[in-house]
Amino acid sequence: MNTPDSSAADFSNELRTRAEQRRQQGTQATENQTHDELQRAVLELQTYQAELETQYEALLLAQADADASRAQYVDLYEHAPVGYVTLDAHGTVAQLNRTASQLLGAPQAGLVGQPFAQVVAPLHRAGFDEFLAQVLATPGPQHREIELYGKGNALFHAQLEAQREELPHPGAAPRYRLAVLNTNDQHRAAAALAASEGRFRMLTENVLGVVFEWRYNHDGTNYCVYVSPRMHELFGVASAEVNRIDTFIHPADVRAWRASTMAVPAGIPWAFDGRLVVPDQPTRWCRGTAVVTSRDATGLNYSGLLLDVTAAKQLEASLRAATEAAEANVRAKQEFLANMSHEIRTPLHGILGLAELLAASPLASAQAEHVRLLQGSAGHLLAVLNDVLTTVRLGAGRLEPAAVAFDLGGLLRDCAALLQPEAAAQGLALKVKASPDLPWVVGDSHRLRQVLLNLLGNAVKFTEEGGRVELCVQLRPGAGPGRQRVAFSVVDTGIGIAPAVLDAVFEPFVQATDRIGSEYGGTGLGLSIARSLVEMLGGTLRAASEPGVGSTFHFALDFALAPADEATADAPEAPGRPVEMPAGRALLVEDNPVSSLLAETLLRKWGWAVDAAADGLTAVALFEAHRYDVVLMDLRLPGLDGTSATARLRQHPDPARAATPVLAVTAHAQLEAQDLRAAGFDAYLAKPFDEAGLRQALAAAWHDTQAAPAAPAAPVAPLYDLSAVRQMVGDNEAFLRHLVGVFRDTTPPILEALEQASARHDWPALADAAHHLKSSLYGVGVVRLYDAIRELETSEKKPPAPARAAECVAAVRAVTAEVMAGLAKEFA
Numbered sequence: 001m002n003t004p005d006s007s008a009a010d011f012s013n014e015l016r017t018r019a020e021q022r023r024q025q026g027t028q029a030t031e032n033q034t035h036d037e038l039q040r041a042v043l044e045l046q047t048y049q050a051e052l053e054t055q056y057e058a059l060l061l062a063q064a065d066a067d068a069s070r071a072q073y074v075d076l077y078e079h080a081p082v083g084y085v086t087l088d089a090h091g092t093v094a095q096l097n098r099t100a101s102q103l104l105g106a107p108q109a110g111l112v113g114q115p116f117a118q119v120v121a122p123l124h125r126a127g128f129d130e131f132l133a134q135v136l137a138t139p140g141p142q143h144r145e146i147e148l149y150g151k152g153n154a155l156f157h158a159q160l161e162a163q164r165e166e167l168p169h170p171g172a173a174p175r176y177r178l179a180v181l182n183t184n185d186q187h188r189a190a191a192a193l194a195a196s197e198g199r200f201r202m203l204t205e206n207v208l209g210v211v212f213e214w215r216y217n218h219d220g221t222n223y224c225v226y227v228s229p230r231m232h233e234l235f236g237v238a239s240a241e242v243n244r245i246d247t248f249i250h251p252a253d254v255r256a257w258r259a260s261t262m263a264v265p266a267g268i269p270w271a272f273d274g275r276l277v278v279p280d281q282p283t284r285w286c287r288g289t290a291v292v293t294s295r296d297a298t299g300l301n302y303s304g305l306l307l308d309v310t311a312a313k314q315l316e317a318s319l320r321a322a323t324e325a326a327e328a329n330v331r332a333k334q335e336f337l338a339n340m341s342h343e344i345r346t347p348l349h350g351i352l353g354l355a356e357l358l359a360a361s362p363l364a365s366a367q368a369e370h371v372r373l374l375q376g377s378a379g380h381l382l383a384v385l386n387d388v389l390t391t392v393r394l395g396a397g398r399l400e401p402a403a404v405a406f407d408l409g410g411l412l413r414d415c416a417a418l419l420q421p422e423a424a425a426q427g428l429a430l431k432v433k434a435s436p437d438l439p440w441v442v443g444d445s446h447r448l449r450q451v452l453l454n455l456l457g458n459a460v461k462f463t464e465e466g467g468r469v470e471l472c473v474q475l476r477p478g479a480g481p482g483r484q485r486v487a488f489s490v491v492d493t494g495i496g497i498a499p500a501v502l503d504a505v506f507e508p509f510v511q512a513t514d515r516i517g518s519e520y521g522g523t524g525l526g527l528s529i530a531r532s533l534v535e536m537l538g539g540t541l542r543a544a545s546e547p548g549v550g551s552t553f554h555f556a557l558d559f560a561l562a563p564a565d566e567a568t569a570d571a572p573e574a575p576g577r578p579v580e581m582p583a584g585r586a587l588l589v590e591d592n593p594v595s596s597l598l599a600e601t602l603l604r605k606w607g608w609a610v611d612a613a614a615d616g617l618t619a620v621a622l623f624e625a626h627r628y629d630v631v632l633m634d635l636r637l638p639g640l641d642g643t644s645a646t647a648r649l650r651q652h653p654d655p656a657r658a659a660t661p662v663l664a665v666t667a668h669a670q671l672e673a674q675d676l677r678a679a680g681f682d683a684y685l686a687k688p689f690d691e692a693g694l695r696q697a698l699a700a701a702w703h704d705t706q707a708a709p710a711a712p713a714a715p716v717a718p719l720y721d722l723s724a725v726r727q728m729v730g731d732n733e734a735f736l737r738h739l740v741g742v743f744r745d746t747t748p749p750i751l752e753a754l755e756q757a758s759a760r761h762d763w764p765a766l767a768d769a770a771h772h773l774k775s776s777l778y779g780v781g782v783v784r785l786y787d788a789i790r791e792l793e794t795s796e797k798k799p800p801a802p803a804r805a806a807e808c809v810a811a812v813r814a815v816t817a818e819v820m821a822g823l824a825k826e827f828a
Helices: 005-030 035-080 098-105 122-137 184-206 230-233 239-248 252-260 312-361 365-395 408-427 443-459 512-520 524-535 593-605 616-625 642-649 673-678 693-705 723-728 733-759 763-779 786-795 802-826
Strands: 083-087 092-097 142-149 155-164 178-182 210-217 224-228 270-276 284-295 298-309 403-408 429-433 440-443 468-477 483-492 542-546 550-561 585-589 610-611 630-634 662-666 681-688
Touching: 035 098, 083 098, 092 098, 092 763, 098 142, 098 178, 122 142, 122 155, 122 178, 122 429, 142 786, 155 184, 155 786, 210 284, 224 239, 230 239, 230 284, 230 298, 239 403, 252 270, 252 733, 252 763, 270 681, 284 312, 312 365, 312 593, 312 733, 403 408, 408 429, 408 443, 408 468, 443 468, 443 483, 443 524, 443 550, 524 550, 593 693, 610 616, 616 630, 630 642, 642 662, 662 693, 681 693, 733 763, 763 786, 786 802
Parallel strands: 429 468, 585 610, 585 630, 630 662, 662 681
Antiparallel strands: 083 092, 083 178, 142 155, 155 178, 210 224, 210 298, 270 284, 284 298, 403 440, 440 550, 468 483, 483 550, 542 550
């Protein structure tokens, strides 16, 4: 190759030669030319010299550009991302770039002159020779996947692109140009993809349900992108039929299907629960869920799972039937207990009441003793009855703890006072060991009193003369601020319990020994009831005992401290403590002559004027004709029952008379105070009752109506609340407007269906429409209709009165209209 310096020298010599020739020509012509002609010749010679010098400079620049381009080409060639190899006709390496040398793991000089086949994996060598023959015979580039030896003699996957070079002249030996690309990464990615696809295929083929992907386009078209093979296995729907899946929906579930797909274009997660009916296949229950997995300018893709829940639905139906049967059985038992309680308590009330009146009259000593024995026997019978009924109610889960403020110290003193006479009669020392400044707490004082009286009563019963019984109370840190933990223990020096039977005494109808029952009496229910009540209150009743030494029963409860205003209120009256209240006029509603006589006698004894009624209708008539200070209402009455009669009293046009205190008097042991208050009663009195019990109940009813503070008005829920939707869509105003538009477009047809179903008393359709409307309303945060929608949604299982259904539908229509108007105004 000529260098720029040698080229310039040659050009300079050529210029001198040509200039000398011109000079000689000029000398020869000088003799024959004039002076002007000589001047012109010199000028032309100078011009020609300048042109030659310009051409020379341009030649130098062109040579420099060519050298730079060649250097750049060499650099690109050497460092290209692809290895380049030139082979001669025999497959020997004639030339290769640095990249090829690095791929093959050897220096360039060491590979030149070597057969390329030596770097080809043995399994590919024969194929490589065929490949070269193919390249020789076929114009244009040819491709082949192959394995080559690289650095460290390790095989790697490579893709070859080979092409025959153009022959420089006829008869020249052929040469091949190879481009070598390392495809190890692509092979690994392909292997990983294949493995992933294999795992996905295994998952979709073995998962319990059907995996699917569905495409929804903004133009309204949609189609199935993928569905796993189990679609046909589980539901009998072939892959080709999946796009018309909606034609297999059970007619009763079509509305639910349409409602589930209504919000899909907005990107809301999809859910459906219904039946598929495929020809020649049994009806199957399907439960599907899906979420958006990708979206673009034209639509979005949902991926999800369909489960065959037929067995679960069948199990659910059988469980529902079993539950309904069990509930019916429980209701029957409850009704039996209510009837038994009423039928036993009512005559027992007469016995105890008449015995109490008889004991207050002048009697001979023998007669007084007979009355005392009568009262004791009747009282024992009442205690047994109460224990049995309490055990049944605990077992049925019918007891719930109350939460009222009470004086803990006062409760302890009352319990001790009730048992002090019995303890003194047996020569026992009964003491309360507690701090004098015990706090007011919030809890169920009635049940706590029942537990403590049970434990103290047992301690007194099983402790011999000269022994001692102690009720000990200790304050401990509560579970948090405003809480107080209280530890209770009842300690006696009685007969004790053997360790082997200590746990058994908490079981119903179990006593420590057979001798206990014959010598001390009892049913063996007391400790069982006490433990269950303590557990209901949040504690655990435990015992420690030693025969001949005594027993300790202990438990701890966590209470909320009562607010200061409640703690300063007057303490509730203890049982048996005299209660002062003004006498007035009472309406006594009682169908049992003995019970009516007892109550009337006591009331008149206290100075009350009494009007008696034996049924509910008579009671309502008397109430409308006269003003009363209190009403004593038996619940079981012929004709109009006590609850219905009370409801009519509350409808009196005079608000003051409608608020007259009504005291429920019942032998129904299953009723709870909160149930009676919800029915309109101010207090209740359980039969049998004594004089003190009646006085306490009257005082409670009168005090509650005179001093009860007005309840604060409940806060009004907002018409609708889009805060949850805004958070979900990230304050995407356009999307929110779209969602509100979907709500406004789809809600009127559902309302129309709701009204039509109510008008024709089609309760299944009414429940279905309410269910669909619930999802729409809750989606925009309408909670004001929760109760009405819930009532309508259950109409299929519990058909409502037509008037009630129409009332609920009207309420739903009215509130929904307000919501629609509010949304229209907000998104105008």
